[in-house]
Amino acid sequence: MAAMKIAVVGSGTAGCACASLLAKTYKSQTAAGASVPKVLLIEQGEVLGGQATSSNLDAEKYSASFLNDGV
Numbered sequence: 001m002a003a004m005k006i007a008v009v010g011s012g013t014a015g016c017a018c019a020s021l022l023a024k025t026y027k028s029q030t031a032a033g034a035s036v037p038k039v040l041l042i043e044q045g046e047v048l049g050g051q052a053t054s055s056n057l058d059a060e061k062y063s064a065s066f067l068n069d070g071v
């Protein structure tokens with residue numbers, strides 16, 4: 001039987017959690033030898049995270065290695 005394909009649209013906290021949970025749940029429930037479903041995370045933006053993203057900083061210059069983008 002062909003492996004089931006699941007698409008999750010959006011890589012915010014909800015989408016990342018959903019895709020991760022689906023992949024882990026199906027992986028643990030799939031019997032040995034059966035096809036493991038493929039989970040595809042689709043994001044329209046350039047980075048993952050949605051509203052909860054951060055930018056890298058020069059740690060020596062700013063005494064911190066990242067800055068939250070609003071959250």
Ligand SMILES: Cc1cc2nc3c(=O)[nH]c(=O)nc-3n(C[C@H](O)[C@H](O)[C@H](O)COP(=O)(O)OP(=O)(O)OC[C@H]3O[C@@H](n4cnc5c(N)ncnc54)[C@H](O)[C@@H]3O)c2cc1C
Pocket residue numbers: 009010011012013014015042043044045048049050051052070071
């Ligand atoms: C300034 C600020 C401060 C906050 N502070 C807190 C806090 O202190 N505590 C707290 O719990 N929460 C806080 N939040 C809220 C929290 O960040 C959001 O509720 C959470 O990140 C939303 O996650 P989400 O996955 O629901 O949606 P989003 O983060 O909006 O993600 C949706 C993703 O889907 C993508 N997308 C949408 N449509 C499509 C499409 N058609 N195709 C492909 N991709 C698509 C978007 O590009 C985006 O990446 C804050 C939010 C802001 C803005």
